[in-house]
Amino acid sequence: MFSEFSEQGYVLVLGNIFQYKPTLKLGSSGAEVVELQKLLLRWKALLGSRQAERQFHNAKLHKGKFDRAMKMMVEEFQEVMFLPVNGVVDIFTWQALYAGSPIHLPKLKRGSKGEIVKALQKALLKTGDYLYDSPLDGIFSSVTEWAVRHFQRRMGITVDGIVGFETWDTLSKILLAVTHQHLPVVRSIDLSQIWYVLSENHHDLALEMAIARSLSPETNFTRYYYNRVDLNDDGKNEVIVYLVTADTSNSKEYPILIFQPEGKGYRLISHLGYGAAPIVVTEQMSYGWKDIVIHSKHQGESNYWFAQFDGEQYLGGAHSGRSYEVPTNIAISGMAYIADEITLDSGLELENYHADSWLE
CATH class of the missing domain: 1.10.101.10 (PGBD-like superfamily/PGBD)
Known part of the structure; x- marks a missing residue:
C-alpha cells in the first residue's frame, strides 16, 4: 500500500x-x-x-x-x-x-506495557485525568484504566477503559489545544517543568450556585472554566474557577476564585482578582496550602505573582504589592490549570446565574 x-x-x-x-x-x-x-x-x-x-x-x-x-x-x-x-x-x-489524527497506534487495555503506555499516561496527566502522584511506568494498570475511563466520560465518547482509535483521536485533539496555552517567559523565570491541564467540561450545579452567591448584582459573568485540585493535601478537591464576561475592560484577564467543598455545596475561600489563564499550582506550600502563581499584565507589564495562603485565605496577585512578585531567574514546577483557549463563547455557561441569586 x-x-x-x-x-x-x-x-x-x-x-x-x-x-x-x-x-x-x-x-x-x-x-x-x-x-x-x-x-x-x-x-x-x-x-x-x-x-x-x-x-x-x-x-x-x-x-x-x-x-x-x-x-x-x-x-x-x-x-x-x-x-x-x-x-x-x-x-x-x-x-x-x-x-489530522494519530495513525498506526495499537489498541491498549489493562495489561498492556511499553513506551506507548507511558506516552498515554503522560498525555492523560496533561489533560488532568491521570492522578498527579501516579507512576509513569508504562504499565496499563487499574490506575491507568481509571484515568482512561475518566477521560472518555468527560469527552462524551465510549466509556470502556480501552484506548482504540476514537480515544487516541480525541486525546490527540485535546493535547493539541493544551500545547498552545504555554505561559510566556518573563524575567528568565524557568517554566519548563510546568504540566498543562485543560479545564473540566461538565456542569456542576452546586458549584454554579456557589459562584452565583459570590457575585454582586452588578456583575454580569456568563461563562466559567474550572478545575478540581487538592490544594491542602487533605484528600478533598478544592475548585479553581475562572469567570468570563464580555463586560470586562481587559479582554484577556478575568477573575479567579477559589472554592472549598462544604456539605453538599461549596464555600468561597478567596477572590484572587484578575489574571490570565492558565493558573499554576505549585508544590511549594504556605500554612499547609499550595502556593499559586498568577500571570498578569498589571500596569501594562507582563509578570508573575504568588498567591499564598495565610491560614484563612489566599493573599497575593498583581494588586497585593511587589512582595508577592515571583523572583527573577527561579524555576517554577507544578500544574497549570485551565490551559484552554479562553474566548467569550467557550467555557461553560453559568446556567444558574440570576441577578438576585446572591440574595438567596
Missing part, C-alpha cells in the same frame, strides 16, 4: 490521491515545505487556532524554508500525534498531517 524510503528520500503516502512525498527535514525547501506549513496551520500546530484560521491563506507565511522554528513546530505536532519526536517529516508524519 506504500513503499519503503527510496535513495532520494521519497515515500508514497497512503492512498492513490497523493503523489510521492519527500522526506523533509532541517534545511529542506521548496513547494513541499510550503505544503507542510499549510498543513501545520490547518491542524493548529503552527500559530494556534484563531491565528491559524485568520492567516491560513496569507502567502507571506508560506516561504518554503524548513528552518529551526519549523522543526520545532513539526516536533510539537509529532508529540501530540504520538509519533517519534525527531523533527523529520517522514511517511507517518505526512499521513498524520493529512488525516
Whole structure:
C-alpha cells in the first residue's frame, strides 16, 4: 500500500490521491515545505487556532524554508500525534498531517506495557485525568484504566477503559489545544517543568450556585472554566474557577476564585482578582496550602505573582504589592490549570446565574 524510503528520500503516502512525498527535514525547501506549513496551520500546530484560521491563506507565511522554528513546530505536532519526536517529516508524519489524527497506534487495555503506555499516561496527566502522584511506568494498570475511563466520560465518547482509535483521536485533539496555552517567559523565570491541564467540561450545579452567591448584582459573568485540585493535601478537591464576561475592560484577564467543598455545596475561600489563564499550582506550600502563581499584565507589564495562603485565605496577585512578585531567574514546577483557549463563547455557561441569586 506504500513503499519503503527510496535513495532520494521519497515515500508514497497512503492512498492513490497523493503523489510521492519527500522526506523533509532541517534545511529542506521548496513547494513541499510550503505544503507542510499549510498543513501545520490547518491542524493548529503552527500559530494556534484563531491565528491559524485568520492567516491560513496569507502567502507571506508560506516561504518554503524548513528552518529551526519549523522543526520545532513539526516536533510539537509529532508529540501530540504520538509519533517519534525527531523533527523529520517522514511517511507517518505526512499521513498524520493529512488525516489530522494519530495513525498506526495499537489498541491498549489493562495489561498492556511499553513506551506507548507511558506516552498515554503522560498525555492523560496533561489533560488532568491521570492522578498527579501516579507512576509513569508504562504499565496499563487499574490506575491507568481509571484515568482512561475518566477521560472518555468527560469527552462524551465510549466509556470502556480501552484506548482504540476514537480515544487516541480525541486525546490527540485535546493535547493539541493544551500545547498552545504555554505561559510566556518573563524575567528568565524557568517554566519548563510546568504540566498543562485543560479545564473540566461538565456542569456542576452546586458549584454554579456557589459562584452565583459570590457575585454582586452588578456583575454580569456568563461563562466559567474550572478545575478540581487538592490544594491542602487533605484528600478533598478544592475548585479553581475562572469567570468570563464580555463586560470586562481587559479582554484577556478575568477573575479567579477559589472554592472549598462544604456539605453538599461549596464555600468561597478567596477572590484572587484578575489574571490570565492558565493558573499554576505549585508544590511549594504556605500554612499547609499550595502556593499559586498568577500571570498578569498589571500596569501594562507582563509578570508573575504568588498567591499564598495565610491560614484563612489566599493573599497575593498583581494588586497585593511587589512582595508577592515571583523572583527573577527561579524555576517554577507544578500544574497549570485551565490551559484552554479562553474566548467569550467557550467555557461553560453559568446556567444558574440570576441577578438576585446572591440574595438567596
